[in-house]
Amino acid sequence: MDSYQLNPVGIIHSCFKEKFAIPRQASLAPAAQGYIELLPPYNHPDAVKGLELTSHLWLTFIFHQAGPKKDARLVKAPRLGGNQKLGVFATRSTHRPNHLGLSLVKLERVTPQRL
Known part of the structure; x- marks a missing residue:
């Protein structure tokens, strides 16, 4: 397989605006918060049904400013x-x-x- 296409399901919004402010471990900034803005067609109640039953999520993301x-x-x-x-x-x-x-x-x- 030479390539694989990823289609975004959402946008992560962080409280950190500069890359040098981001801690290397989340435990170093326990008060830090952010959110995920879900994109169509995933911003529908069916797409998140049952998600409230979990406490944590694994987020796979692109380092878009790398x-x-x-x-x-x-x-x-x-x-x-x-x-x-x-x-x-x-x-x-x-x-x-x-x-x-x-x-x-x-x-x-x-x-x-x-x-």
Whole structure:
């Protein structure tokens, strides 16, 4: 398989407006909140039916501001002071081969338009 197309189901809105303000772990900013704006046709009550029965969601997202795709195998690790390079898969770098990210978030509210 050479490629795979992802179609967005929603837009994540975060309280963080600058990338340097985002903590590397959610536990470092427990008061941080955001929401997901669901896009048609997923902003319908049927699409979220039963979701209120869960406490957390896994969000797969695109690092849309990561810049041009790089074939970087080694990246600077901020947690190591930015002085040491590690393999891209050993870090939380946004410079991943497909710019994909994954986050576990607490689900506080469910409406057809917004999570």
